[in-house]
Amino acid sequence: MVVTRVSGRVRSLRARLVVTVLLLFAVACVAIGVATTLSLDRYLSTRQDHELSFSLEGFVAQQTGRAPGRLTEDEGDGTGAPSGDGGRRPGPPDGVFLGPGPSANAIGAVFDDGRVVMARLAQRGGTSTAVSDDDLGALRSVPADTAPHDVTLSLGDYRAIGWTEGTTTYLIAQPDNAGATVTRLVVTELVVLGGAVVLAGIAAAVLVRRELRPLERVAGVAAQVGDLPLDRGEVHLAARVPDPDPRTEVGQVGTALNHMLDNVEGALAARQESETRLRRFVADASHELRTPLTAIRGYAELSRRERDPVPERTTHALARISSQAERMSTLVEDLLLLARLDAGRPLERAEVDLTRLVLDAVGDAHVAGRDHRWFPRLPDEPVTVTGDAHRLAQVVTNLFANARTHTPPGTTVTVSLDRPVPGRVRLRVADDGPGIAPDVLPRVFERFARGAEGRTRAGNDTPSTGLGLAIVAAVVAAHDGTVGVDSAPGRTVFTVDLPV
Template identity: 45%
Template sequence: MNLLTRNPGRRHGRSLRTRLLLFISATLVVVCAAMSLTTVFVQRAYLIGNLDDRVGNAAERSLGGAELQPTLADNLGFLLENGHAVGTLAARFDDQGTITAAAVVRQDAPPQALTAAQRTALKGIGADGAMHTRTVPGLGTYRLTALDSDGVRVLTGLPMDDVQDMISGLVVVEAVLALAGLTVAGCLCAVVIRRQLRPLGRVAATAVEVSRAPLGRGEVTALTRVPERDTDPGSEAGQVGAALNRMIDHVESSLAERRRGEERMRRSEERMRRFLADASHELRTPLASIAGYAELMNRGTDRIEPGLAWRRVTAESARMTGLVEDLLLLARLDEGRPLQSAEVDLAALLAEAVWDARAAGTGHEWQLHLSLDAPALVTGDEARLHQVLANLLANARVHTPAGTTVTASVEATAARTVVVRVRDDGPGIPTALLPTVFERFTRADASRARAAGKEGGSGLGLAIATAITRAHDGRIDVTSVPGRTEFTVELPAATPELPPGEPALHVRTAPV
């Protein structure tokens, strides 16, 4: 933001334009050079091929004339025949490669014999029909070939000056056209780039204005946005403008979220105060009972039997101990302390928990449902997982009337998850209570006082089940309507599939 404040978009815009122009110019230069070189090479290959054809024809014609006088190794009379172009060079040589006669055709004059230096330039050319390029002093560059027919060896060549001049002219023309094209393309690119980058200046100006807003203090509303014309997603500059607008939206939403966070913090403090009040009351009630019974026993009154008093003291002490242990467990789970880790069979664990629940609630009908296509094995703390199952079953037993059917099921498939469900056909959870059923000290009876003889908990059972499930990387959920309430616990499986050859278990449903 500081850089934008010092340079309101212009310096960076010019730098970007310069880089774009350099890049486009370099690309055009490379393309033009490649096209020019390709054209020159193709044209040169065509001209050289045409010249080689003419040289081959001239050599065959010279060989035909030399075959008429095979014994005269120094006779070049065939050069006087019509059809030989001006500048045609011909020579005869013996089987040792020594040139016996060499001459070049002139305009309106007899052929001119080559000098010793010129003959030297022709040495080393074999009579194999291959094309050779040699520079002959005083005559220029020639394209040469040599043919042999029954001991008659003739070397023939044509000048390459016309071909080289044509190629040089082509290079000059290509260079001029490329330079003119590059000039025109550069001017057009400069105009287009300047027009395309103009919105970036407006985007930068918007960013500067936003950077000057006091975002760190007070309420900031209606931050400046990039104009809609500069947010067209069809162009890069429009994408930058749209991205800046989204960032400004995020800034405003973050500020609003901060205000909401402060409000949530205030509500959290209120919940914490209520939590402390509930915990204090839950601990104070058994302490008051213990103190009352102890006072009666200390007075030695006959208003209460000593054995009953001791049993009540023991019961209230156990209740207080359980509450303290539940609070300590929640505190340890909140701190993220690691639990014991071992392989646990949830099917066996659920069966044990159902038997325990049946012993505690004989007025209910209990069913165990196993649907196992794979072993119901998970990795975790067996004691804590048993506590989760026991809490869910106790919740169904305590909050449903006698005669309610409670079905506990476990499902294990190859999907690497094990699902435990506890379902009952009781009256269901009140709709107003359902969103907070997993929170601590949540009870159907919102008051702290309990009716006499009414069984009830401290409101920590489902909260503990939730914390233990999350500590095992699982999740817990509940759905409830009148006549059907179902708690679902999903945990990651320890083994994804059965060992090879072992048959899958089938669905079994049976009353306990």
């Protein structure tokens, strides 16, 4: 469904199109209806009025016994009204006092000084009947100025025309057929055009829905791609708009979207390719560095064990070479491990007894960090997960090393292990040290993120590198787990959640 937001209201494009088409159609219908009605009304009224004046001429001629003559101005608009050139036309036949034409229900009346001389209502077949007094009253009030006037009688709406000669008034009234016809036309138009608008609405809804379906497909593809995780790893943008027709606007949008997806897919593939190459390079470089580093450490060790007297400065230099080579080996190992985890290298999968692992690490920590107090809080029954024992041990070691190296002597470190929910295991390492520096905290799990003290630890043989927590995060992620930290002065807690 294609939806647009208009001034806070959500209205679908489909609904707006249908409404617009319907409005235009309705306006066109009304315009046609009004024009037709007005033109027909004008035509019929003019014709009726001509007939009326012609009838008056016939009526006067019949009543006075004269040949029909012109009583009113002929506007000569081609409606076929008589011009009244007396001699040519025979007078109306006997009994038909209103002249030729559709004169049923016509009324002819003669007044003399307001008194009724004669008044008849013509019937079909040439007969006539009397006119009621009420109607005569209404007819008497019609101005006898040889111009047609509207008058309402008991028989309905009439048009009447009168002519006065001396004190005698001749008057003819005919049913207002023009008005009735126009009224019927208006009713017919309302019914037909109303029906047409309804039908047009249905047709427009169906057509618009059909025409917009390709647009919905385009939106669907865009939404599908929008949901894909594009930020890492190999990405396959398989979704495409099927067979877009480039001759239509929607087809052009579809073609453009497909083209864009091709482009994005190419760019992502290139990014992935270069990332893979870089990772492989780091892994290869780390791997290659291990051997010479081992050799350096070995030779330094060998030289230090030399029995012959060695100058003190040389001994110191050899000790430094040893320790720095050791540090570099650790760094290289860390880099290699990260590169392998990044590459998605499968981990070993075995049952790992976390309780045992934590207990061993606490034992080691006791030895390494004598001036810290270590409190393991472990459940009685062993807690196990499936994973890589080696890597998980590294997670625990790194967290313990941080609790030891980034806190002052006398700090209490509490290690707990529990199952918060079935199927998950939670490891917590908490210390009451000074906490993680606020500028480091938000990116503490990033590579080479470390506090200022770690970088400049004066006189420290092994200044920190900032890879410890990055490795923790990578190993935990490789086990489909999560790691988080909560830190404030006096309380720093690392929480590792792992699936069983």
